[in-house]
């Protein structure tokens with residue numbers, strides 16, 4: 001497996017590699033969720049590239065950029081074992097050289113939810129994903145449904161900028177108790193960890209309620225929120241029942257619906273989502 005740190009090195013290595021090339025963009029601290037994306041890319045692409053870059057521009061001023069885990073040797077080992085051919089691991093200066101002044105601002109699916117609670121977050125994500133596209137030139141890009149809004153934002157970005165790439169969403173990987181895998185789970189204390197499953201429990205409660213015939217989205221939303229409020233230590237950022245395409249809140253559930261949750265337990269902010277109705 002090749003590990004390349006500069007745009008020039010990557011472009012030189014990119015020329016002539018077998019296609020399609022599949023890209024798995026990551027911020028490192030890899031877990032089984034990332035590895036499932038790499039395996040899917042391995043099964044579908046002639047060449048698999050992974051980017052490992054903790055992108056400072058998607059972190060807010062009071063967020064966890066400096067403490068974000070960066071276990072690069074372990075990440076490289078896991079990428080190698082998953083069959084990744086090439087890892088792009090640039091420095092911050094390489095991705096944002098002095099004088100960098102171009103940003104991708106998005107509306108539509110980027111506006112609500114994470115967009116409201118983490119101002120500037122999707123501007124950072126969209127900018128780095130557009131840069132990675134121009135450096136790596138993948139035919140396919142693999143993202144987890146765990147970040148459901150991010151996936152919608154990146155699909156919109158690819159469509160709006162007419163990027164010739166298939167954006168592929170892959171199912172969330174969960175711990176046996178239902179907690180969605182996330183690089184941030186390592187921040188949970190042993191006391192918080194069993195409580196963190198409340199996000200998944202809330203989504204399941206919403207899904208069950210719809211399964212029993214409830215059609216009022218606000219009733220389902222409250223059922224989910226109550227699960228979190230009943231769990232000690234939680235602060236809710238948002239609980240929403242949305243149209244899976246537009247991410248706009250639903251009034252009535254007459255077709256597909258997605259539950260979106262962001263909540264804090266102690267100092268750890270977790271997000272999760274699930275299809276509530278198909």
Ligand code: PAF
Pocket residue numbers: 025026027053055058125128129147150
């Ligand atoms: O999902 C992530 O890990 C990041 O937001 C991404 C897409 C790699 C951009 O930095």
